[in-house]
Amino acid sequence: MYSILHRLARGMAWLGGAMLLILIVMTCVSILGRSLNGMLHGDAVTSIAPGLARWLLDLGIGPIQGDFELVEAGVAVAIFSFLPYCTLTGGHASVDIFTAKLPPRANRILQMCIDTLFAAVLVLIAVQLGAGTLSKMNSGQLSFLLQFPIWWGYAACLPGAWLAAVVGIYLAAMRMAETAAGRAILPPLRGSER
Template identity: 55%
Template sequence: MQGIHRFMTAMARIMAVLGGIVLLALIVITCVSILGRALNTALHSGLIQSAAPDFAQALIDWGIGAIRGDFELVEAGMAFCIFAFLPLCQVTAGHATVDILVGAMPRPARRVFVLLGEALFAVALVVIAQQLYLGMESKLRSGQTSFLLQYPVWWGYAAALTGAVAAAVAGVYMALVRTLELLTGRVLVPNAVGTDH
């Protein structure tokens, strides 16, 4: 069981690192685009146009401005990022929980509630992955492209689907782990019954 858990944790961490890299790239794209848009606005201002019209026009012609399709890139990238971080939350029991009533219950009852939570997450993640797959398939068949960059929309769906499938696998795995913990009375993976305050 520990070998499987190490594999699932490694997969979840790899997905989180990939999500972090994409998120960092999206932050850079957003910042550069905002800066470019602000510079473009300044270059069109009356002050710059009257003081140095040729210089301002040369910079505008050079392409100073917002990154073309920045919203499209951020939209597709954020979908991947969200799903890329979910497997790590699943495997490490990192989701926020409110256990005001459950915390006062005996350990076996808490295990039942933890199992119910994991099972609901697993079902939701599998359904989300399935719906993303169907959406990707639909966009692939229709040949739909983004408005500005004209890249196939199914690419964004495929990227998000990668994270969603990893999250679904992690969710099903954790539901199985919590089921075994409930049946055996042993803690197989840390944080099985929440924190004790």
């Protein structure tokens, strides 16, 4: 089961990385277009080559319309895409100053409690995101510039949220099994010395 979840989570993380790459390229193109648009409207270009400036402006040189809306939705999708892999591999920030010297059994119990609580929070987030998606769908709310339905962004985040919830439940169950067995079952978390 771990290997299946690991492949799914890693694939979802790759999709999140692709989303961020697309957003970076789009932002750079938009900034370049905004700069060129300002330059083409400037006194220097309009006095030297007014025909060229008008022709380029008529081609649509300028910022990408609604780039802020696309970045807002895309970053949310990327975050939820990274969440399952981060959860499965223990990539979340942790402070283990106080737990580093605890015996292995105490650390297993503590990790079980943390993963169980985290699973509950991930399930709550996934359920609330689903409810929010339905609410936005029913309201018919549209984005300001692009006029796309707001619920599309929420819905695009759902696969990552649900996979993170499944991963969280799996980890909590495995931590309970580890605590009962008194030994490690899952691979070590990143940076841990179990």
